[in-house]
Amino acid sequence: MAVLALAGCANDxxxxxxxxxxxxxxxQAKAVGATADEMPEMKLAEDKFNRAKGxxxxxxxxxxxxxxxxxxxxxxxxxxxxxTQKSEEQLNVLNTRIIRLRKQLGDAQ
Amino acid sequence: MSLKSxxxxxxxxxxxxxxxxxxGQHSEAALQQxxxxxxxxxxxxxxxxxxxxxxxxxxxxxxRADRLSTYWGSGWxxxxxxxxxxxxxxxxxxxxxxxxxEERAAKLELERQRLQLALRESKLLSVQQQGKWLExxxxxxxxxxxxxxxxxxxxxxxxxxGEAELKNSANRVVLKIVQFLQLNxxxxxxxxxxxxxxxxxxxxLKLSRDRAQAVADVLMDLGIEDKRIQVExxxxxxxxxxxASERGRAQNRRVEIVFSDEKGQLGAAR
Numbered sequence: 001m002a003v004l005a006l007a008g009c010a011n012d013x014x015x016x017x018x019x020x021x022x023x024x025x026x027x028q029a030k031a032v033g034a035t036a037d038e039m040p041e042m043k044l045a046e047d048k049f050n051r052a053k054g055x056x057x058x059x060x061x062x063x064x065x066x067x068x069x070x071x072x073x074x075x076x077x078x079x080x081x082x083x084t085q086k087s088e089e090q091l092n093v094l095n096t097r098i099i100r101l102r103k104q105l106g107d108a109q
Numbered sequence: 110m111s112l113k114s115x116x117x118x119x120x121x122x123x124x125x126x127x128x129x130x131x132x133g134q135h136s137e138a139a140l141q142q143x144x145x146x147x148x149x150x151x152x153x154x155x156x157x158x159x160x161x162x163x164x165x166x167x168x169x170x171x172x173r174a175d176r177l178s179t180y181w182g183s184g185w186x187x188x189x190x191x192x193x194x195x196x197x198x199x200x201x202x203x204x205x206x207x208x209x210x211e212e213r214a215a216k217l218e219l220e221r222q223r224l225q226l227a228l229r230e231s232k233l234l235s236v237q238q239q240g241k242w243l244e245x246x247x248x249x250x251x252x253x254x255x256x257x258x259x260x261x262x263x264x265x266x267x268x269x270x271g272e273a274e275l276k277n278s279a280n281r282v283v284l285k286i287v288q289f290l291q292l293n294x295x296x297x298x299x300x301x302x303x304x305x306x307x308x309x310x311x312x313x314l315k316l317s318r319d320r321a322q323a324v325a326d327v328l329m330d331l332g333i334e335d336k337r338i339q340v341e342x343x344x345x346x347x348x349x350x351x352x353a354s355e356r357g358r359a360q361n362r363r364v365e366i367v368f369s370d371e372k373g374q375l376g377a378a379r
Contacts, residue, residue: 066189073196080203087210094217101224105231 015065019056022049022072029079032086039081045074136187140174143191146198147171159208160201167197240292247289247368250282257367257376261286263324265362273319275327283324286366287331297375299339299367300325305358306345318342320364341378 026045036043048071055064147167150156156164174190177183250261267279275283290296302317318340325338350357369375 066185070189070192070196073193073200077196077200077203080200080207084203084207084210087207087214090214091210091217094214094221098217098221098224101221101228105224105228 012061012065014056014059014061015068018065018068018072019052022052022068022075025072025075025079029075029082032079032082034075034078034082039078041074041078041081045071045078047071048074136174136178136184136191139188139191139195140171140178143167143171143174143194143198146195150198150201153205155209156201156205160204163197163201163204167194167201170194170197236292240289243285243289243292246285250285258370259368261366261368263364263366265359267364268320268323268362271316273316273323275320275323279324279327283327284331287328287333290328290333290337293371295369295371295373297337297339297369297373298328299341299375299378300328301365301367301379302340302342303347303361303363303365304345305361306348306352307358310344314342314344316342317344324364324366339375339378343379347379 022045026049029042029045034042036046048067052064052067052071055061055067147164150160150164150167170190171194174187174194177190178187247261248259261282263279263282267276267282268274269276286298290298300321302319302321304313304317306313308316319342321340321342325335325340328338329335345352345361348357348361349363350360352358352361367376
C-alpha cells in the first residue's frame with residue numbers, strides 16, 4: 001500500500017491541457033508557414049510533441065509534460081522567426097521601391 | 110542566442126533523457142547559458158518595451174531552474190526550466206525584432222509615399238516644361254505675332270493647287286499643333302483660310318473655307334475637341350502681299366491658325 005502510494009506521488013497528473021496548448025502552438029506556427037524542413041525549431045517541436053504523445057500512452061506523464069512544454073515554446077519560437085523573416089522581406093521590398101523611386105527622381109531632375 | 114547554445118541545450122536535454130537524473134554539470138551549463146541570455150534581453154530597452162511578458166516568463170523559468178539546482182538529483186528539471194527560460198528569451202528577441210521591423214516599415218512606407226508624390230509632381234513639371242518647349246517651337250513656327258495673338262501660317266505648298274486636301278508634308282506641323290493643344294487644354298484656335306485674287310469670289314470663299322476646314326478636320330481626327338476649333342474662310346480678302354506677282358499670290362494662298370491665350374481668350378474674328 002505504502003509503495004503504491006509512493007509510486008502514485010512520483011507520478012504527475014496527465015498534462016492534458018499542456019498537450020492541447022502545444023498542439024495549438026504547432027498548428028499556429030504551421031499556419032504562418034513554419035515548416036520542419038526550413039525551421040529547425042519546428043522540427044524540434046514536432047519531434048518532441050510526438051514523443052510526448054508516446055509518453056502519454058505510456059502514462060509517463062512527467063516526461064510528457066516536459067516534452068510538451070518544450071515543444072510548445074519551440075513552436076512559438078518557430079512562428080516568431082517566420083513572422084520576423086516575413087517582416088524583413090517586406091522591409092527589403094520597401095527599400096527596393098524607395099531606391100527605385102529615388103533613382104527615378106534623380107533622373108527626372 | 111547562438112545556434113551553438115541552442116545545440117548545446119538540445120544536447121543536454123538529449124543527454125538527460127537517456128541518462129535520467131544526469132550529473133549537475135550539464136544542467137549547470139544550461140543554467141548559466143539561460144541566465145546570460147536572460148540578462149541580455151532584460152537589459153535591452155526595446156525588448157522590455159515590446160515583449161515584457163516574454164521577459165517575465167524567461168525570468169520566472171530561470172528562477173525556477175535556479176531554485177531546483179539546489180536540490181539533489183534535479184539535473185533534469187534544472188535543464189528543462191533553463192531550456193524554457195532560454196526559449197522565452199529568444200521569443201522575446203524575435204517579437205522585438207518583428208515589431209521593430211514593423212515600425213521601420215511604417216516609416217519607410219511614409220517615405221515611399223512621399224517620394225511617389227514627389228515623382229508624380231516632377232513628371233507633371235516635366236510635362237509642363239515640355240509644353241513650354243513646344244510653345245517656343247510653335248512661336249518660332251508662327252510667322253506673325255500680331256495684335257490678333259499668336260498666328261501660325263500654313264503655306265500654299267501644303268495644299269495641291271485648287272484642292273482643299275492637306276498634303277502629307279503638313280503632318281509634322283499638324284502633329285505639333287495637336288500636341289501643343291493637348292498640353293494646353295484651355296487654348297482654342299481659329300483656323301482661317303485665304304486665297305489669292307484669281308478666280309471667282311464665291312469659289313475663293315468656298316476654297317478658303319474648305320482648306321481651313323480640312324486643317325480643322327485633321328486636328329479633330331487627332332483628338333482635339335471640335336468645340337475648341339473655329340473655322341473661317343475669307344476668300345481673297347486680307348492679302349499679305351500684292352496679287353500682281355506669282356510670288357505674291359503664293360503668299361496670299363494660305364491657312365492661318367490663330368491661337369488663343371492660355372485662358373482660352375481668342376482675338377475677335379475679322
